[in-house]
Amino acid sequence: QKEVEQDPGPLSVPEGAIVSLNCTYSNSAFQYFMWYRQYSRKGPELLMYTYSSGNKEDGRFTAQVDKSSKYISLFIRDSQPSDSATYLCVTRDGGSQGNLIFGKGTKLSVKP
Amino acid sequence: DSGVTQTPKHLITATGQRVTLRCSPRSGDLSVYWYQQSLDQGLQFLIQYYNGEERAKGNILERFSAQQFPDLHSELNLSSLELGDSALYFCASSVSGQHLTDTQYFGPGTRLTVL
Numbered sequence: 001q002k003e004v005e006q007d008p009g010p011l012s013v014p015e016g017a018i019v020s021l022n023c024t025y026s027n028s029a030f031q032y033f034m035w036y037r038q039y040s041r042k043g044p045e046l047l048m049y050t051y052s053s054g055n056k057e058d059g060r061f062t063a064q065v066d067k068s069s070k071y072i073s074l075f076i077r078d079s080q081p082s083d084s085a086t087y088l089c090v091t092r093d094g095g096s097q098g099n100l101i102f103g104k105g106t107k108l109s110v111k112p
Numbered sequence: 113d114s115g116v117t118q119t120p121k122h123l124i125t126a127t128g129q130r131v132t133l134r135c136s137p138r139s140g141d142l143s144v145y146w147y148q149q150s151l152d153q154g155l156q157f158l159i160q161y162y163n164g165e166e167r168a169k170g171n172i173l174e175r176f177s178a179q180q181f182p183d184l185h186s187e188l189n190l191s192s193l194e195l196g197d198s199a200l201y202f203c204a205s206s207v208s209g210q211h212l213t214d215t216q217y218f219g220p221g222t223r224l225t226v227l
Binding site: 031032042043044045046049088092099100101102103104105 | 114153155157160168170213215217218220221
C-alpha cells in the first residue's frame with residue numbers, strides 16, 4: 001500500500017465550479033500535510049499546509065484533514081482556468097527530518 | 113520563480129552513459145533535496161544534503177550518487193544509465209530541513225531521456 005493515495009483523474013470542471021480533491025494516507029503518525037500545485041513542465045510549488053486535524057482556509061482554497069479516517073481534502077471555490085494543474089497531496093516523513101512523501105497527483109482542468 | 117536553479121533543462125543520452133545534473137539552492141538555504149518524477153511512480157525522494165553532509169536517503173539506486181559543495185550547490189550523478197531512468201529530476205531546497213514546517217522550494221527540473 002502506498003503511503004499517500006490519490007485519484008489521478010483527470011478531473012475536468014467548468015469555470016466557477018467548486019472542486020474537491022481528495023487523498024488518503026496510511027501512517028497515523030503523519031502530522032503535517034501539504035498540497036503542492038504543479039503546472040505543466042514546471043516544478044511543484046507549495047499551495048497550502050495544515051497541521052494535524054481541522055480546516056485551513058486561504059482565499060478560494062480550503063484544506064481539510066480528518067485524522068480519524070486518514071483523509072485529506074482540498075476544496076477550490078470559484079475555480080478559474082488558471083487553476084488547471086496537477087495537485088499533489090503531500091506529507092512529511094518526520095523520522096527522516098525532511099523528505100516529502102507525495103501522492104501521484106490529480107490532474108485538474110478548468111474549462112472557460 | 114522559486115529561486116532554485118537547475119541545469120541542464122533537457123538531457124538526451126544513451127544507455128550505459130553517465131550524466132551530471134546540477135542544482136543551485138535559494139540564497140540562504142542549507143538543505144538540498146533530489147527527487148525523481150516518473151509517470152508510473154510519481155515524485156520519489158532520492159537524497160537530502162544539509163550544509164555539505166548527507167542527511168537522509170530515499171529510493172536512490174547505487175548507480176546514482178550526489179554531493180553538496182561548500183558553496184551549497186549540489187550535483188546528482190547518474191551512471192550506467194538505463195531506459196527506465198528516463199524521468200524528470202527535481203532539486204528542492206529549504207532553510208534547514210530540520211523543522212517539520214520548513215518549506216521545500218522546487219526548481220524547474222531536468223528532463224532526462226535515455227535512448
